[in-house]
Amino acid sequence: MLETLPKGKAGEAALPATAPRMTPAGAGPRALAPEHVHQNLDRSLRASVARLTGGISTHAFLDAWTDWTFHMARSPGRQLELLERAQQNLLKLMAHGGGPASDPGSDPGPGADADVAAEIAAPFTPKAYDHRFDDPGWQRPPFWLWQQSFLAVQDWWDHATDQLRGLQPKDADRARFMARQALDTVSPSNFPALNPEIIGTTLASGGRNLADGAVHFAEDMLKTLAQVHDPAPPGYEVGKDLACTPGTVVFRNALFELIQYAPQTGAVRAEPVLIVPAWIMKYYILDLSPQNSMVRHLVGQGFTVFMISWCNPTPAQAELSLEDYRASGVMAALDRVGALMPGRRVHAVGYCLGGTMLAITAATMARDGDDRLASITLLAAQVDFAEAGELLLFVDESQVAFLEDMMWDRGYLDRPQMARTFSAIRSEDLIWSRAVRRYFLGQEDLPTDMGVWVADTTRMPAQMHSEYLRGLLLQNRLTAGRFAVEGRVIALKDISAPLFVVATETDHIAPWRSVYKTQLFTDCDLTFVLTSGGHNSGIVNKPGDPRSRYLWSHRPPGALYVGPDDWVATATSAQGSWWPAWADWLAGRSSAALTAPPPVAAEAAFLGAAPGTYVFQT
Known part of the structure; x- marks a missing residue:
């Protein structure tokens, strides 16, 4: 049952052939009941689907959207509240449409820090961990308006997927998570023609950044398909530079x-x-x-x-x-x-x-x-x-059964599933910001000791x-x-x-x-x-x-x-x-x-x- 090492070497020990189990910690009585052999067909099918979806159960998220939609449909008061929220956000954008300098109340005077002026003027601000709009170019028109429009929509969806009477709290959280993931795909920071940092870098380099980014994208795609990892960069070798305490x-x-x-x-x-x-x-x-x-x-x-x-x-x-x-x-x-x-x-x-x-x-x-x-x-x-x-967003009966079928097929949960789960929780920074830097700005990932460790998955x-x-x-x-x-x-x-x-x-x-x-x-x-x-x-x-x-x-x-x-x-x-x-x-x-x-x-x-x-x- 368990893989053991060759016996007879000093200091080595094999695992016991039968170890006592944490009996109530695992599967319940239904999961332990013998399954009909035909159920292997179902598990094989679900395992195949899991490989295509990265281990995410589509049923779990469709169920969350259905729960949110039905409860929202029978809540006209909440719908009016959301309509008012949309109107308020639109009025804020119109009042600040020209950018920070268009708001006379936002001018702190000559010599004041420009970032302070922008912070005063901005009706919407990114979350603390969202660094997609850190470049100063986002404080100039028309980029400022595109940034604020995106954040206004994000604010509305955060409010729309807030707790609703009768709605399962986990379904509300999942709906918010999915809305955020969908919005992140259309952020203006992802598009070269709308991102001032990409435009400036492209003009300065004569387009070299886009060529380098295309090479990076092709390299990453091939590595993903082949499931291979780069060796540690010079200066970050395990046993020599890292994990090197005697x-x-x-x-x-x-x-x-x-x-x-x-x-x-x-x-x-x-x-x-x-x-x-x-x-x-x-x-x-x-x-x-x-x-x-x-x-x-x-x-x-x-x-x-x-x-x-x-x-x-x-x-x-x-x-x-x-x-x-x-x-x-x-x-x-x-x-x-x-x-x-x-x-x-x-x-x-x-x-x-x-x-x-x-x-x-x-x-x-x-x-x-x-x-x-x-x-x-x-x-x-x-x-x-x-x-x-947010790890709990990935855990319910449907999701766990889905992962179990995928692991049943392989014998383990593979490394990409774990990495994608943790990255999705902070996709703004861990997925999209990195993609912009690597594929549009043409920047290499700077090696760090912790970055090498993160890539060394199990x-x-x-x-x-x-x-x-x-x-x-x-x-x-x-x-x-x-x-x-x-x-x-x-x-x-x-x-x-x-x-x-x-x-x-x-x-x-x-x-x-x-x-x-x-x-x-x-x-x-x-x-x-x-x-x-x-x-x-x-x-x-x-x-x-x-x-x-x-x-x-x-x-x-x-x-x-x-x-x-x-x-x-x-x-x-x-x-x-x-x-x-x-x-x-x-x-x-x-x-x-x-x-x-x-x-x-x-x-x-x-x-x-x-x-x-x-x-x-x-």
Whole structure:
């Protein structure tokens, strides 16, 4: 059932042939019932359609439009309200039709900043993450009018797809999402004749930008069709420039490699740190370039750090489950750390989906009386998915079944589906702005360490991803008291180890209010941090960045719950990176006495140096 490595090598272990399952987390009784063989024809057909639609169920979105349309048709008051909104937007455009300078009240006087004048005059402004209209040329007529007309229509559709009495909230959100996606295709920024930046660049270069853009488009199209990836650009090689903190692979099974990083101080903290990254992407987001590597920062502070490097699953590993990732992943790593550093409690750290799995593991350990965790740190990790943001737009019974059929056909969720989902949530910046830069302005994508990591995508095993979508995202079983491990329900409130929870302000994958709900379902000592940045940039938050800031608070065990809005009003504000504060927090929950660095296991010589081999799997 599970792909295993050759036996007999030191430090290696195969996954158990039959691992206990998180029974209520996966499919329900109907899905487990035997299917008639003819249903394979249906699944094959749906899998074929899924490949054409990028894994998106058209039925789910048609259902949302139907729900919105029927409720709107029987709401004449709302229709009148929308008519008034359209009239108001039109009058605003007419009053400011000539551009910022046409509004006498917008002139702040000689020498004033032009951007300030434009901001005063503009009746409609792009969203904070929308950079399509950043070029100063958009503040001149007629481009200003085209920009404002587009934003006026966008404003009307945002209002039209707002909550409507009787309309399912998810259908309203889906209708808004689809309207936004449709509008983005006709944004004036996408058309060379309407975009002042493209016009100016074309005139200045004699059209060279369009020729270069056509070459870029052809290259990208061929890569998409062939499903090939460019090698890392010079200066961004994994193992040399990225993921380059010195260390050794000290354990390997079919699911992960365990890296032990070399000490950088003469004495170290007695308690080691075990990091559980998400398996949606490669682990080295936490060990990027030397100047912004969280791993390097921790070892520099005197911590012994272990890192899980997950495998990139193949079709032969389709039956890997959430329970495999817990028992043969996190628990196996914890056991190995304990064998290398016996008698030491462990500071466990989980990022994104790895944090969710760590919370599940910690609750299971608490239930079973296992007290090996000295502390738990959750980075941009959700335990409750009721407010999981726009990712929930892609999760309902129809959509999950559609994805399951596609994974049933292949054995995994392929990389393009994950990438397209995350890009669609912020399509203004991640799709359209990039397309304009690359195909019309002829600009090459500037390489960055995080950009190389983003492109280094992985696959999701069919069984695991189905259980994740159904048990966590769709049914929210973990905080509903219906998530069982080895046949017994677990509860997050059983966790007694101190928690350090980090959320990021502009996270569109794990919205900070969703992450904040960790405080609602736990009773232990908890420190909560809300840092500037997004899902990745807020976590990779190196010290010394003057733009960094964060809010934080400490909740003692048994304290009353405080809602997120009240928390923001009362939390302590701090400038800079949260990394030093976290290192101090870990040190405060470690033994006072320092010890000599632990030796690397002798059998590690058979397994190789960091970053290991799994990080190079494609």
